[in-house]
Amino acid sequence: MSQPRTVTVLGATGSIGHSTLDLIERNLDKYQVVALTANRNVKDLADAAKRTNAKRAVIADPSLYNDLKDALAGSSIEASAGADALVEAAMMGADWTMAAIIGCAGLKANLAAIRQGKTVALANKESLVSAGSLMIDAVKKHGTTLLPVDSEHNAIFQCFPHENREYVRRIIITASGGPFRKTSLAEMATVTPERAVQHPNWSMGAKISIDSATMMNKGLELIEAYHLFRIPLEKFEILVHPQSVIHSMVEYLDGSILAQIGSPDMRTPIGHTLAWPKRMETPSESLDFTKLRQMDFEAPDYERFPALSLAMHAIKEGGPRPAVMNAANEIAVAAFLDKKIGFLDIAKIVEKTLDRYTPATPSSLEDVFAIDNEARIQAAALMESLPA
Numbered sequence: 001m002s003q004p005r006t007v008t009v010l011g012a013t014g015s016i017g018h019s020t021l022d023l024i025e026r027n028l029d030k031y032q033v034v035a036l037t038a039n040r041n042v043k044d045l046a047d048a049a050k051r052t053n054a055k056r057a058v059i060a061d062p063s064l065y066n067d068l069k070d071a072l073a074g075s076s077i078e079a080s081a082g083a084d085a086l087v088e089a090a091m092m093g094a095d096w097t098m099a100a101i102i103g104c105a106g107l108k109a110n111l112a113a114i115r116q117g118k119t120v121a122l123a124n125k126e127s128l129v130s131a132g133s134l135m136i137d138a139v140k141k142h143g144t145t146l147l148p149v150d151s152e153h154n155a156i157f158q159c160f161p162h163e164n165r166e167y168v169r170r171i172i173i174t175a176s177g178g179p180f181r182k183t184s185l186a187e188m189a190t191v192t193p194e195r196a197v198q199h200p201n202w203s204m205g206a207k208i209s210i211d212s213a214t215m216m217n218k219g220l221e222l223i224e225a226y227h228l229f230r231i232p233l234e235k236f237e238i239l240v241h242p243q244s245v246i247h248s249m250v251e252y253l254d255g256s257i258l259a260q261i262g263s264p265d266m267r268t269p270i271g272h273t274l275a276w277p278k279r280m281e282t283p284s285e286s287l288d289f290t291k292l293r294q295m296d297f298e299a300p301d302y303e304r305f306p307a308l309s310l311a312m313h314a315i316k317e318g319g320p321r322p323a324v325m326n327a328a329n330e331i332a333v334a335a336f337l338d339k340k341i342g343f344l345d346i347a348k349i350v351e352k353t354l355d356r357y358t359p360a361t362p363s364s365l366e367d368v369f370a371i372d373n374e375a376r377i378q379a380a381a382l383m384e385s386l387p388a
């Protein structure tokens, strides 16, 4: 029998983390867990570490170190805490690392994992939006295999002519349209976070659910796809497809279109990256075409979803713009979830931050963090000036 593959899950207590652990735990003879990380959820982290007999559990919030130690008492699992511990966990040399921390907070650990030159399954799109060139350069330099987990990008990856990218006429990124696809702007102005996190097709963490509702998620995904597949921007198209069964498509020069289709369950793309280049059984339901009956398509509405236009402009302008946009969006989404601003204020804050703050193009990780930090400060200040 072959040796178990060593795996690390960064962001093990989140939605993607749970789905990843579900697959790993069904196959503990094939996968050996090196490190699991979380931000503050000690109990979930310690339970997962014990169930999988992980070598190390890491909590990002340093004040929770003792709690983690206590929760792991009686086991031989190592405990560590703090931002540096997160990076060290990513450097333990796992064969496969799931990058599923939310937001730019995952960037350092993702880069550390990429620098190991093994396989990184990337869910954390914000890191690629803010530091795409740096991350892709590191992938090339270290000969790392970077596998996209985001369902659209995983679909494109499965249909893409990797050795002949010049064959691509068009990449069609599908979008569900989120919970407010048919909601008027007047109604959107009053929606609560509780309502906005209810996605019609996917079960996800709070931040990405709000991004889906504003459609900023699709904007982030366009930028993510641009970095991952390196074809000209004008070849990407966004298409609203409310059933979320076609996860994205690649059109070839001769007019052939390849699509990856399946039930909306993240365990399919995660399983694809976990087994790659082989395939594995997952518990994702087989798609029943007779129940599906129809598939709908429509163009995105840029007026009701201005976040999408903001992202398109940000990637066209390039340089620091995507990093500024991402940071402002993270701050605005957190404020909306905290009931400090309204739903439509999210895009307004992002737009105003982009209007106000134009730093130089980042050339190092430090530059990216400086831009990220300043954009957060500017976005927070703008929020204070919003009419009550």
Ligand code: NDP
Pocket: 010, 011, 012, 013, 014, 015, 016, 017, 037, 038, 039, 040, 041, 042, 060, 086, 099, 100, 101, 102, 103, 105, 106, 123, 124, 125, 126, 149, 150, 151, 202, 203, 204, 205, 206, 207, 208, 266
């Ligand atoms: P969740 O909010 O559910 O989970 C986030 C994870 O990151 C948790 O483990 C959390 O720990 C940890 N975390 C949060 N903040 C920090 C921090 N400052 N430092 C270290 N760790 C931190 O997010 P999702 O699983 O939904 O999303 C993860 C990533 O995957 C995102 O980038 C998202 O865009 C992307 N993605 C998600 C999809 C989905 O279906 N959910 C689909 C496609 C992409 P704790 O639990 O302790 O807070």
Ligand code: MG
Pocket: 150, 151, 152, 221
């Ligand atoms: Mg997606």
